[in-house]
Amino acid sequence: MSIRGPQALASLEEAMGDIRREEDELSKRLARSAERVTKIKESEAELFRQLAQLRLDPAMQGELDGRISSAEAKARDMLKDHARDVGAAEQALSDLDARRAALIEKRTEAVARLDEQQKKLDALTASLRGQLAGDAEFQAKKSQTEELDRVAEQSMRKTELAETDREEKGRPYRDDPLFMYLWDAGYGTSSYKAGNLTRYFDAMVANLIGFQKARPNYAMLNEIPLRLREHAERQEQLVQEAEAELAALEVAAVDGAGGKPIRQAIAAAQAEIERLDADILAAEDQRDAAAGRLQELADGKDPAFETATAELAAALGREDIQTLLAAARQTRTGQDDTIVAQIDDARTRLREEDEEGRELRERLKTLAARRRELEDIQWEFKKQRFDDPTSSFKEDRLVGDLLDQFLRGGISAASYWDQWRRSQNWAPGSEWGAGYKSTRQSRSNAGSNPWPPSGGGFNWPDGSFGGGGSGSRKSRPSGGFGGSWGGGSSSGGGGFSRPRTGSSGTRKHGGFKTGGGF
Structure with a gap:
C-alpha cells in the first residue's frame, strides 16, 4: 500500500x-x-x-x-x-x-x-489542452524546445563518452613517469624552458619513449572533452531560453483563462x-x-x-x-x-x-x-x-x-x-x-x-x-x-x-x- x-x-x-x-x-x-x-x-x-x-x-x-x-x-x-x-x-x-x-x-x-x-x-x-493544441505559435515553440533538448542530450552523451575515453585511454600516458615528466615540462611546445644540458638529456628521453609521436595523441584526448563540454553547455543554455519562452506562452494562456x-x-x-x-x-x-x-x-x-x-x-x-x-x-x-x-x-x-x-x-x-x-x-x-x-x-x-x-x-x-x-x-x-x-x-x-x-x-x-x-x-x-x-x-x-x-x-x-x- x-x-x-x-x-x-x-x-x-x-x-x-x-x-x-x-x-x-x-x-x-x-x-x-x-x-x-x-x-x-x-x-x-x-x-x-x-x-x-x-x-x-x-x-x-x-x-x-x-x-x-x-x-x-x-x-x-x-x-x-x-x-x-x-x-x-x-x-x-x-x-x-x-x-x-x-x-x-x-x-x-x-x-x-x-x-x-x-x-x-x-x-x-x-x-x-485543446486551445494550445491548435495554437501554432505554442506548438512551434514546443517542437523547437524538444528538438533543442534532443540535441543537448546528444551533446552531453558525446561529452560523457569523450570524458570516459580520456580517463581510460589516457591512463597509460599518466602511468608513464617519463612521459608525464616531459608533458609537465611542456617539452615540444613554446612553454618549454630548460637549459642546454637539460634539453640535451630531455631530447634523449623523448627519443627513447617516442614522445613526439605520443604527445599529440594525449593532447587530443584532453582537448576533445573540453570542447565538447563547452558545446553541450551552449546547447543547454539554448534549451533553458526556449523553456522560458514556452513557459511565458503557458502563463499567458492560463492567465487568459482566469x-x-x-x-x-x-x-x-x-x-x-x-x-x-x-x-x-x-x-x-x-x-x-x-x-x-x-x-x-x-x-x-x-x-x-x-x-x-x-x-x-x-x-x-x-x-x-x-x-x-x-x-x-x-x-x-x-x-x-x-x-x-x-x-x-x-x-x-x-x-x-x-x-x-x-x-x-x-x-x-x-x-x-x-x-x-x-x-x-x-x-x-x-x-x-x-x-x-x-x-x-x-x-x-x-x-x-x-x-x-x-x-x-x-x-x-x-x-x-x-x-x-x-x-x-x-x-x-x-x-x-x-x-x-x-x-x-x-x-x-x-x-x-x-x-x-x-x-x-x-x-x-x-x-x-x-x-x-x-x-x-x-x-x-x-x-x-x-x-x-x-x-x-x-x-x-x-x-x-x-x-x-x-x-x-x-x-x-x-x-x-x-x-x-x-
Whole structure:
C-alpha cells in the first residue's frame, strides 16, 4: 500500500515527537537522580555526625561536625538553586516544543492550501489542452524546445563518452613517469624552458619513449572533452531560453483563462511554507540548545552544583571519617551497628543511583543522535519536495517496520533515507512525472538543486503539453544529500545538508515550487 508525501512527513513528525518526549522524560529522571544523590550524601553526613557523638570526645566531635555541616549547608543551598534551574530549563523546553508544534500545524495548513490550489490549476490546464493544441505559435515553440533538448542530450552523451575515453585511454600516458615528466615540462611546445644540458638529456628521453609521436595523441584526448563540454553547455543554455519562452506562452494562456489568482495563491502558499520551514529550523536549533542545557543540569554539570557536591563528598571521604567508620565496624555495639548499617545502605543506594545515571546518560546520548538524524532526514525530505501532495511512496513499511528499525539503530540514517528515495514516485502529469524538463534537469543539474527552473512548464494532465518530448525520459533526478552522500555513516550530519548554525540557519533550496511548474 502506498503512502502520500504529506502523510509520510506526518509519520516522521510523529516519530520525532516520541523521541523528544522520551528525551524530556529521561532528562527529568536524570535530574531527579542527581538530586537524590545529594540528599543521600546529606543523610550519610548526618549518620557520621551521630557516629561521632557516640565514639569521639566533644572537641573532636565539634571539629568534624563543623567540616561536615559547612559542606552540607553549601550542598543544600546549591540543591535548591539546581532544582530551580532545572525547572526553568524544563519550562523553556516546553515553550519551544509548543512553538514548534504551532509552526508544524501552520505548515500543514499551508500545504493543504497549496494542494487545493494545485488541483484548481490542474483542472484549468486540462481545459486548455485543446486551445494550445491548435495554437501554432505554442506548438512551434514546443517542437523547437524538444528538438533543442534532443540535441543537448546528444551533446552531453558525446561529452560523457569523450570524458570516459580520456580517463581510460589516457591512463597509460599518466602511468608513464617519463612521459608525464616531459608533458609537465611542456617539452615540444613554446612553454618549454630548460637549459642546454637539460634539453640535451630531455631530447634523449623523448627519443627513447617516442614522445613526439605520443604527445599529440594525449593532447587530443584532453582537448576533445573540453570542447565538447563547452558545446553541450551552449546547447543547454539554448534549451533553458526556449523553456522560458514556452513557459511565458503557458502563463499567458492560463492567465487568459482566469488562472492568475490561482498562480498568485500558489506562490503565496509556497512563500509561507518557505518562511515556516526557516522558522521550524530555528525553533529546532533553539530546542537542541535548550535540551543540551537541561541535560547538563540533569547530569549535575552546573559548576556551582558540582563544586558543592564535590566538597560534601570530600568531607565524607576524609581519612578521619573513614577511620571512624572502620573503628565502628570493629566493635560490636547495638547503636554502632545500626548506624554503620544505615551508612552501608546509603552507599549502596549511591552506587545504584550512579549506575542508573550512567544508563540514562547513554540512552540520552543515543536518543539525541537519533533525533538529529531524523531532523536531517526530515530536512532532506522537504528539500527534495517529497512532502508535495503529488509525491507518494510505494513502500508503506517506511513508516512502519523500517522506521522502527531506524529508531532502534538497526539500520543507519543513510540506508533509511536511501530507501525513501528508491520508493518515491511522482503522480502522472506532475512536473516531474514526464517530459523533457525532468531530463534536462537531470542532465544539467543532477545532485544539486532538485527544482526546475523558475519559468518551467505546467502539469498538463496527459503530458501532451509542457513536456512529453520522449516517452523514455520520465525519471526525476535524485540527488544525494545536498548532492553529496556521506556513505554509510549513521551519525548526525554525515553527508546531510541540513544547516546546523544555531538559530540563524536558513534553507538554500527546498519548499514548494509553484504548481504547474511555475
